[in-house]
Ligand code: 13P
């Protein structure tokens with residue numbers, strides 16, 4: 449099946465992008481694996497005609513926002529993000545109507561319609577940089593309250609919260625980290641900024657998924673406790689052979705990130721099914737928010 453998929457990708461001038469949490473067999477098929485920021489930049493830059501996005505729905509939408517002339521395929525339509533579902537454009541409009549005028553920083557883990565109402569997007573890799581790039585002293589950050597609180601601790605700006613979270617990262621507790629540290633006393637603990645602030649406070653480093661891969665590669669340490677979704681264990685082991693990685697807890701599994709199978713990829717490429725296309729009236733304002741973010745990374 450791998451060979452057939454590769455052949456179809458070539459025939460259709462398609463690129464296969466996979467998030468770092470995807471199952472090993474999907475990452476092995478991908479032209480590029482990465483965190484949300486890297487995948488957005490690659491989706492903007494590729495000259496392929498087709499982007500097969502192995503991640504969740506908002507990631508495919510972001511690719512469609514950036515590359516409207518390309519066909520963007522999400523191989524399994526059920527792959528969503530529970531955090532992105534914790535904010536709707538209607539609810540955001542209502543909140544904005546009740547508060548003073550201020551910029552809205554929206555995590556890319558959100559729908560295109562929410563991005564369209566926002567000033568600028570951010571990812572876990574650049575949230576602080578994005579917040580500090582604003583002239584205003586006060587802002588609203590959506591939808592992840594943990595990312596907002598973790599960012600607020602590093603800036604003198606006032607950050608208003610949206611009460612959403614990643615259910616997977618939010619379930620990690622201080623006791624879980626204590627138990628992992630006790631089991632692996634020599635290991636460094638890396639935490640994702642979607643974790644609760646009290647968990648991030650215990651970390652040796654708070655990083656995006658690709659940030660963790662770089663940190664592990666560059667660190668003198670040889671053992672690491674991985675405070676994010678357990679799919680990251682695979683690229684960590686691949687890219688830093690000889691080092692040891694321990695999941696912080698075996699409850700760190702995002703079911704949505706495991707929905708796409710090689711068969712789904714084969715089917716979507718064969719039938720050109722699973723297209724994700726953002727309508728122009730949403731895409732154009734959403735693009736402004738995404739482009740403002742990407743401009744900071746260039
Ligand atoms: P990053 O890979 O950008 O750190 O994102 C984590 C995540 O939860 C994506 O769904």
Ligand code: SF4
Nearest residue numbers: 504529530531614702
């Ligand atoms: Fe959404 Fe969390 Fe799953 Fe990422 S890990 S897709 S933020 S639910």
